[in-house]
Amino acid sequence: MEKIVILTGAGISAESGLGTFRDEGGLWSRHPIEDVATPEGFARDPALVQGFYNARRVQAARAQPNAAHRALARLQRNWPGEVVIVTQNVDSLHEAGGAQGVIHMHGTLAGALCAACGHRWPAPDEMAVGEPCPACTRPTARPDVVWFGEMPYHMDEIYDHLAGASIFAAIGTSGQVYPAAAFVHEAIAAGARTVELNLEPSAGVSSFDETVFGPATQVVPAWVDGLLGQR
Ligand code: APR
Numbered sequence: 001m002e003k004i005v006i007l008t009g010a011g012i013s014a015e016s017g018l019g020t021f022r023d024e025g026g027l028w029s030r031h032p033i034e035d036v037a038t039p040e041g042f043a044r045d046p047a048l049v050q051g052f053y054n055a056r057r058v059q060a061a062r063a064q065p066n067a068a069h070r071a072l073a074r075l076q077r078n079w080p081g082e083v084v085i086v087t088q089n090v091d092s093l094h095e096a097g098g099a100q101g102v103i104h105m106h107g108t109l110a111g112a113l114c115a116a117c118g119h120r121w122p123a124p125d126e127m128a129v130g131e132p133c134p135a136c137t138r139p140t141a142r143p144d145v146v147w148f149g150e151m152p153y154h155m156d157e158i159y160d161h162l163a164g165a166s167i168f169a170a171i172g173t174s175g176q177v178y179p180a181a182a183f184v185h186e187a188i189a190a191g192a193r194t195v196e197l198n199l200e201p202s203a204g205v206s207s208f209d210e211t212v213f214g215p216a217t218q219v220v221p222a223w224v225d226g227l228l229g230q231r
Pocket residue numbers: 008009010011012014015020021022023026088089106171172173174175176177197198199200201202214215216217
């Protein structure tokens with residue numbers, strides 16, 4: 001049975017009230033990436049970085065999944081083959097919408113990581129500078145998110161899924177950050193049909209067999225209905 005691999009980005013959570021990064025007024029227009037999303041920025045000013053992620057963690061915890069998140073969970077429940085969701089997002093809205101086995105390649109706001117011993121645990125709402133690691137007790141807790149210059153998580157698993165994909169969809173991503181922006185090429189190499197569902201053309205739009213433009217809460221449920229109806 002056909003395997004579906006889906007890559008999502010900030011656009012799928014936009015209608016849940018979580019800002020995107022590169023849209024007008026997006027997160028990166030208010031916070032320079034090098035200050036809040038790099039290891040160097042964290043070393044330079046840990047209070048600024050912990051504060052940035054504390055605010056995003058509280059906001060994400062308050063957000064509700066939208067019809068697009070729920071539609072992908074419905075696809076997972078009703079599609080006879082495997083449906084794998086790989087997300088660049090650090091919110092937990094796919095899970096809140098009922099999705100299973102979501103692969104967070106950029107980590108999660110809900111997770112804490114010890115920079116010294118690698119221990120992971122559920123992040124407190126407000127992570128303090130010098131928060132001690134519960135395992136090694138050193139003051140080296142950080143958000144378990146992937147910063148620029150760091151390796152995204154679960155890449156081997158993701159490439160395995162792409163190698164077996166019959167359908168690849170990119171939803172709500174601008175296609176400007178690698179390695180995620182190259183996943184469509186892996187899917188094409190695997191012989192998959194590819195579709196982009198986005199508010200506007202992404203940087204990689206020309207690579208896709210099909211593109212559907214519109215807000216995710218409209219185009220994603222319609223796309224899922226189409227897939228499930230065609231069976
Ligand atoms: N419905 C569908 N798409 C939308 C919506 C919406 N309601 N609102 C915005 N979009 C689209 C935008 O057109 C844009 O193409 O979502 C995309 C968001 O792009 P970015 O802000 O660049 O977010 P993303 O692609 O997820 O960024 C990738 O970059 O900054 C890093 O680690 C961060 O995971 C992030 C990565």
